[in-house]
Amino acid sequence: MGRFTREELQGALSHYNSVVATCVESGDWTAFADLFTEDVVYTEHAYGVFTGREAVRSWIKEVMAPFPTMRFPQDWVAYDEENGAIVLGLRNVLPHPTDAGAEFGFANWxxxxxxxxxxxxxxxxxxxxxxxxxxxxGGWLEAGGKPAKEIVTHDERAL
Structure with missing residues (x-):
């Protein structure tokens, strides 16, 4: 048996989701980093590995600045009690700028x-x-979406 029960993992994910929802609603991603230990290792394959809560905070505020209200609806969740892990299938989603059409998004695990x-x-x-x-x-921009800040890709080229 692992250190944490499924119920503990479910509660932790519920808290995580609540904080993310608050960040989406406010557009301020500062509190996201507070979900992690001081020595967190955050691996983001497109942007790199961030070690430490403050490195995550700095990065998340910058990367979310153009799209502060991007949502992350979950399609599925798997709990690994033995390793204290949670794996999520989710989507990075931008709402249609006019609320009159489909959302724009892509898959993420x-x-x-x-x-x-x-x-x-x-x-x-x-x-x-x-x-x-x-x-x-691109579809979101064509539909009239306007980033809150200049978009910078992981290799520093502005879109």
Whole structure:
């Protein structure tokens, strides 16, 4: 048996989802980093590996600045009690700018490792933004979407 029960993992994910929803609603992603331990290792394959809560905070505020209200609806969740992990199938979604059409988004898998006390010791996001993001973001821009800040890709080229 692992350190954490399924119920503990479900509660941790519920808290995680609540914080993310608050960030989406406010457009302020500062609190997102507070979901993690001080020594968190956050692996974001398109942007790199961030070690430490403050590195995550700095990165998430910058990367979400153009799209502060991007949502992340979950399609499925798998709990790994033995390893204290949660794996999510989700989508990175921008709402239609006029609310009159379909959302714009792409798939992502996320793996969280729970450390206890409502905190996660790692997150790993697995997706291919180089392949998927241009179509989603391009469609959103064509439909009238306006980024809140200049969009900078992981290789520092502005879109």
């Amino acid at each position: 996320t793996r969280l490792v729970y450390a206890g006390d409502g905190l996660f010791s790692s997150e790993e996001d697995c997706y291919n933004p180089a392949r998927d993001a241009p179509a989603a973001i």
